[in-house]
Amino acid sequence: MKALKESVSSNAPLSLVLRMRVRDLVLANRRDEVPSFIAAAMAQEADAISRRQLCAELLNEAGFHEQSDEIYDGLLADFPDLDDVRLRYVKQLRHRGRIRKAICVAETLERAGADAATQSIVDGLRRAERRFSESEPDLLTDRPDNRIPALCAAILRFAGRRLPETDPGRIGPVVLMTAGLGVGGAERQFWLFAQGLHRGLGADRILRGVRLDGPVHVVSLAEVPSAQRLLFEAALPGSLPATDDLCSLPPQPIEAVAQGDPVMAEILAITPSAAQIGVRQLAPYFRRTGAAAVSIWQDGPILYAALAALVAEVPKVLLNLRALSPDKHGTPFLLQYAAMFRALALVPGVVFQCNSPSVAQSYADWLGIPTDTFQVIPNGCAPPTLRGSDEDEALWTDFSATTADAERTVGCICRLHPCKRPDLWLDFARHYLDRRPGTRFLLIGYGEALDDLRSSARRSGLGDRLLMPGFRSNVGFWLGKMDVFVFTSRSEGLPNVLIEAQYCGVPVVSTRAGGASDCYIEGVTGATLSNLDNPDLDEIADLTDRMIAMWRADPALGDRARAFAADAYSVETMVRRYAEAMRAPAGAASARGERGAY
Numbered sequence: 066m067k068a069l070k071e072s073v074s075s076n077a078p079l080s081l082v083l084r085m086r087v088r089d090l091v092l093a094n095r096r097d098e099v100p101s102f103i104a105a106a107m108a109q110e111a112d113a114i115s116r117r118q119l120c121a122e123l124l125n126e127a128g129f130h131e132q133s134d135e136i137y138d139g140l141l142a143d144f145p146d147l148d149d150v151r152l153r154y155v156k157q158l159r160h161r162g163r164i165r166k167a168i169c170v171a172e173t174l175e176r177a178g179a180d181a182a183t184q185s186i187v188d189g190l191r192r193a194e195r196r197f198s199e200s201e202p203d204l205l206t207d208r209p210d211n212r213i214p215a216l217c218a219a220i221l222r223f224a225g226r227r228l229p230e231t232d233p234g235r236i237g238p239v240v241l242m243t244a245g246l247g248v249g250g251a252e253r254q255f256w257l258f259a260q261g262l263h264r265g266l267g268a269d270r271i272l273r274g275v276r277l278d279g280p281v282h283v284v285s286l287a288e289v290p291s292a293q294r295l296l297f298e299a300a301l302p303g304s305l306p307a308t309d310d311l312c313s314l315p316p317q318p319i320e321a322v323a324q325g326d327p328v329m330a331e332i333l334a335i336t337p338s339a340a341q342i343g344v345r346q347l348a349p350y351f352r353r354t355g356a357a358a359v360s361i362w363q364d365g366p367i368l369y370a371a372l373a374a375l376v377a378e379v380p381k382v383l384l385n386l387r388a389l390s391p392d393k394h395g396t397p398f399l400l401q402y403a404a405m406f407r408a409l410a411l412v413p414g415v416v417f418q419c420n421s422p423s424v425a426q427s428y429a430d431w432l433g434i435p436t437d438t439f440q441v442i443p444n445g446c447a448p449p450t451l452r453g454s455d456e457d458e459a460l461w462t463d464f465s466a467t468t469a470d471a472e473r474t475v476g477c478i479c480r481l482h483p484c485k486r487p488d489l490w491l492d493f494a495r496h497y498l499d500r501r502p503g504t505r506f507l508l509i510g511y512g513e514a515l516d517d518l519r520s521s522a523r524r525s526g527l528g529d530r531l532l533m534p535g536f537r538s539n540v541g542f543w544l545g546k547m548d549v550f551v552f553t554s555r556s557e558g559l560p561n562v563l564i565e566a567q568y569c570g571v572p573v574v575s576t577r578a579g580g581a582s583d584c585y586i587e588g589v590t591g592a593t594l595s596n597l598d599n600p601d602l603d604e605i606a607d608l609t610d611r612m613i614a615m616w617r618a619d620p621a622l623g624d625r626a627r628a629f630a631a632d633a634y635s636v637e638t639m640v641r642r643y644a645e646a647m648r649a650p651a652g653a654a655s656a657r658g659e660r661g662a663y
Contacts, residue, residue, distance in 0.1 A: 079119075080119055080122075083103070083106055083107075083119070083123055084123065084126065086102065086106075087099055087102070087103070087123050087126060087127050088126075090102065090127070091127055091128070096127060096128065099123070099124070099127040099129065100124065100129060100132065103120055103123050103124065104120075107119065107120055114140065114144065114147070114150070117136050117139070117140045118136075118137075118140065118150055118153070120136055121133045121134075121136040121137045121140070121154075122153075122157075124136070125157055125161075128210075130161060130209035130210050131209045133157070134158075134166075134209070137150075137154045137157075141154065141170070145173065148174060148177065151170060151171075151173060151174055152171075152174065152183060152186075154170055155167050155170050155171045155174070155186065155187075155190075156186070158170060159186070159189075159190060159335075160335070161209070161210045161211060161212060161335070162204060162208075162210070162211025162212055162214070162215050162335035163207065163208070163209075163210075163211060164190055164193050164194050164197065164204070164205060164211075164335075165194060165205055165207065166207060167190050168187070168190050168191060168194065171183075171186070171187045171190065174187070175187055192331070193331045193334070193335075196327060196328050196331050197328075197331065199328075200328050201218050201328065201332065203218070204218060204332070204335070211335060212335055212336060212337045213337070213401055213404045213405075214404075215332050215333075215335040215336045216336045216337055216340055216372065216401070216404065216405055216408070217404050217405070217407075217408040218332050219329065219332045219333060219336055219340075219372055219376075220371075220372055220375065220405065220408040220409055220411075220412060221408050221411060221412075222329060222332075223375045223412045223413075224411045224412055224413075226375075226378075226412065226413055226414070227413075228380050228413055228414050229380055231357070231380065231648070233648055234275060234276060234648070235275070235276045235277075235278050235648070236275060236276070236277055236278070236279075236357060236358060236644060236647045236648045237277045237278040237279025237280070237281075237357055237358075238278075238279025238280050238281075238282065238354050238355050238356055238357060239262060239277070239279060239280075239281050239282065239356065239357065239358050239359075239360070239647065240282045240283075240284060240350075240351060240354060240356045240358075240359045240360070240379075241255070241258070241259050241262075241281065241282070241283050241284070241306075241359075241360045241362070242283075242284045242285075242286070242347075242359065242360070242361045242362065242366045242369075242370050243255045243283070243284075243285055243286065243362045243363070243366060244285070244286045244287060244362070244363050244365050244366055245285050245286060245287035245288075246285065246287075246308075250387075250444075250558070250559075250560060250561040250562065251362065251363060251387040251388075251558070253561060254387070254420070254444050254445070254561065254639075255362050257445055257447070257636050257639070257640075258360075258445075258639065258640055258643055259281060259283055259306055260306075261445075261636060261637070261639075261640030262277060262281045262306075262640065262643075262644065263281045263306045265277050265640070265644070275641075275644045275645060275647075275648050277644070279355065279357065280306070280354075281306045282306065282307075282309070282354050282356070283306050283307065283308045283309070284308070284309050284310070284311060284314075284347070284350070284370075285308050285309070285310050285311065286311050286365060286366050286369060287310070287311075288310045288311075288312050288313075309350075311342075311343075311346060311347070311369070314346040314347065314349075314350050315346070315349070316342075316345040316346045316349075317345055317346075317348075317349045318345070319333045319334055319341070319344065319345060322344055322345060322348050322349065322376060323376070329376075333376075336372070337368070337401060339365075339368045339369050340368060340369065340372050340373075342369060343368070343369035343370050343371075343372065343373040344372055344373045344376055346373075347369065347370050347373035347374070347377075348373040348374075348376040348377040349377075351373065351374055351377035351379050352377045352378075356374070356377070356379050357379070357380055357381065357647075358379065358380070358381040358382075358383065358647040359374040359379045359381070359382050359383065360383040360385060360643070360647070361374070361382070361383065361384055361385060362385040362387060363385070363386075363387050363388075364386070364391060364402055367384050367405070368401065368402065368405065371384060371405070371409055371415075375412065375415075379414075380414050381414050381416065381647055382409075382412075382414055382415045382416070383416045383418055383643075383646060383647065384406075384409065384415065384416065384417050384418065385418045385419075385420075386417065386418065386419045386420075386424055386428060386439070386558075387419075387420060387424070387558045388424065388556065388557065388558040388579065389423070389424055389427040389556055389557070389558070389579050390424075390427040390428045390430075390431040390432075391403075391431075392431050393427055393431075393556060394484065394556045403431065403432060406428070406432055407432055407433075407434065410432070410434050410438055416440060416646055417438055417439045417440065418439070418440045418441075418442055418643075418646065419439045419440070419441050419442075419558075420441070420442065420443055420444050420558050420559040420580065421441065421443065421558060421559040421579060421580025421583050422441055422580065422583070423579050423580040423583070424439075424441075424558050424559070424579060424580060425439035425441050427579075440646060442639060442642045442643060442646070443559060443583070443633060443634055443639065444559045444561055444564065444634055444639060445634055445635055445636035445637070445638060445639025445640065446561055446564040446565055446568065446630065446634045446635075446636065447636050448541075448568040448569075448627075448630075448631070449539075449540045449541030449544065449565050449568060449569060450539065450541045450542070451541045451542055451544075451545045451569070452539065452541070452542060453539045453542030453543075454538075454539055454542075457537060457539050457542050457543070460532065460534050461542075461546060464505070464532045465505075467529045468505040468529065468530060470503055471503055471504060471505040471530075472501075472503040472504070473501065473503065473504050473505075473548045473549075473613055474504070474505050474506070474507060474546055474547050474548050475494070475497065475504055475505075475506050475507075475547065475548065475549055475551055475609060476506065476507035476508070476509070476543065476544070476546070476547035476549075476550055476551070477490055477507070477508055477509070477510075477550060477551055477552060477553070478509040478510055478537075478540055478543060478544070478550075478562050479509075479510045479552070479554065479562065480510055480511070480512050481510050481511060481512025481513075481514050481515050481518060482512050482514075483514075484554060484555050484556045485510075485553070485554045485555075486553045486554060486555055487508065487510075487512070487514065487518055487553075488518065488521065489553045489600065490508060490551065490553045491508070491518065491521060491522050491525065491527070491531075492525075492602060493551065493553065493602050493605050493606070494506045494508075494522075494527055494530075494531060495525045495526065495527060496602040496603075496605075496606060497602075497605075497606050497609065498526075498527065498530060500606055501610075504530065505530050505531070505532070506527065506530060506531040506532070507531075507532050507543060507546065507547060508531065508532070508533045509533075509534060509535075509536075509537050509540075509543050510535070510536060511535045511536035515533070515535055518533065519533050540562070540565055541565065541568075541569055544565060544566055544569040544571050545569055545571075547566075547571050548571075548572075548613050548616075549571065549572050549573070549574060549609050549612050549613050549616075550562075550563070550566040550571050550572070550573045550574070551573075551574045551575075551605060551609060552573065552574070552575040552576065552578075552581065553576060553600060553605075554575075554576055554578045554581065555576070555578055555597065555598075556578055556579065557578040557579030557580065557581050558579050558580060559579065559580040559581075559583060559584065560575075560578075560579070560580075560581055560584060563575060563581060563584035563585060563591070564584050564630050564634045565630075566585075566626075567584065567585055567590060567591075567626040567627065567629055567630035568626075568627055568630045568631070569627075570622075570623030570624070570626055570627055571623075571626070572585075572590055572591060572592075572612040572613070572615070572616050572622070572626070573585050573590065573591035573592070573612075574591070574592050574594070574605060574608045574609050574612055575591060575592075575593055575594065576593070576594050576597050576600060577593050577594065577597050578597060581593070584634075585626070585629070586625070586626075586629055589622065589625065590622060590625060590626040590629060591612070592608040592611065592612055594608065
């Protein structure tokens with residue numbers, strides 16, 4: 066609350082400050098705190114009408130729709146002549162798809178002589194009511210929020226679609242969509258796939274008999290600054306397809322996108338805003354490129370692009386799920402995703418893909434649909450180079466001189482994000498140093514908490530036994546300095562870095578997060594901790610000792626790890642399997658489940 070007062074005193078409008086704070090609470094999965102926060106923040110607001118209206122708007126934005134509507138209803142009951150407030154309430158109800166309630170609230174405006182703009186809104190509501198009465202009566206159910214049912218209704222209008230006959234030996238054009246460029250594992254996998262397809266244009270060497278006729282288009286959900294793209298290309302050298310940003314694609318009106326289907330236009334108008342943005346900007350793009358297949362990676366882009374691909378009549382829509390289901394990691398739009406995925410599972414030509422059996426099982430359990438709905442295609446990793454930059458060499462030379470007495474090196478490479486639990490890793494390092502004083506530690510990676518973690522490490526006494534250089538692009542160089550790789554992550558899909566450790570001949574000690582244990586041979590090239598939620602420091606230390614001792618006694622284990630990685634996780638195999646999925650005939654989606662409640 067102190068920060069709130071400081072923001073207000075700096076002349077920031079109270080409504081803006083509160084909206085930002087409410088948004089932050091929702092994104093931090095602290096939505097339950099919103100009502101009490103709003104009540105406390107608004108307690109000093111002198112204007113009762115403004116206070117009640119702003120409370121209603123903030124509660125609505127945070128998803129507390131019933132509480133918001135109760136405040137608006139009470140406010141208009143006390144002050145029935147507040148036409149501006151009434152119109153804002155009508156727009157809020159229309160935005161959430163409460164068509165009949167919006168009409169009821171708007172009738173007072175009509176009786177008072179609405180202006181042309183207001184009358185146009187009311188006429189549009191009545192038109193939507195007539196059309197839904199005829200073909201989508203469920204969308205007139207008086208729910209607090211009809212946007213999710215509208216999203217499902219729009220998707221399910223394609224449940225009976227017929228797919229065109231295609232040549233099974235050819236694919237293209239292809240559109241690939243990602244959240245953005247970055248240094249994370251999912252981003253690298255996406256670009257390895259894009260790069261592999263791009264190289265296969267007009268050839269069949271990588272695609273093994275599947276000819277890619279059309280161009281490979283890439284769309285990024287986030288804007289990609291040129292400097293960031295150059296940095297990414299340096300980390301992943303080679304020919305890359307050109308990238309369009311979603312924000313650069315011109316939008317079309319919903320009526321134009323719906324192409325003469327007035328009911329679809331009305332449904333699209335009350336879908337969630339992300340889906341509307343996607344439909345207005347991506348559906349025209351998919352049509353313009355003539356996309357035969359669209360591959361959409363990760364949950365966020367799927368929300369934007371899946372419906373747009375169906376509206377554009379793309380025959381093959383591949384949904385690539387890269388981590389455990391959203392209920393395992395607290396996605397704010399959890400309900401929205403669940404409803405969307407269940408509806409998409411009923412549409413011919415829609416294919417769900419995961420990078421590990423663990424990810425597939427988590428989605429199947431969450432959605433209540435068969436596990437075989439999800440096609441498993443493991444990640445592809447190229448053997449990382451062991452060469453480092455001049456800066457890498459200098460860092461290592463200085464560190465190795467400082468720790469010249471070290472008899473073993475324990476390391477990890479990861480984003481310094483809470484889901485990776487770098488604080489737990491540092492606790493283990495401190496614990497292990499007490500057991501094995503002749504140990505040095507490498508924690509490679511970047512995150513907002515880097516400086517705090519460095520300070521914590523110094524306070525714990527790790528001092529010059531630990532090197533935390535931040536982000537380093539030459540992963541193989543640093544892996545090559547390790548005797549064992551210790552991974553404490555809580556949530557994963559299929560962690561590339563564990564595969565890269567195998568390529569470098571480094572044994573792994575890991576939690577069983579997601580598909581982590583699929584990345585090595587249990588008990589031979591890696592070992593898995595028994596408790597994911599609360600790993601025991603002694604167990605981590607015991608397994609670390611065991612793996613180091615095993616590998617020092619049998620140097621051939623390094624070759625076995627490298628052979629395992631090359632056989633199970635080659636980039637060529639990954640690209641080929643994705644290409645085959647693009648050209649394969651679509652099965653009957655109705656076999657996956659039945660249409661049910663939203």
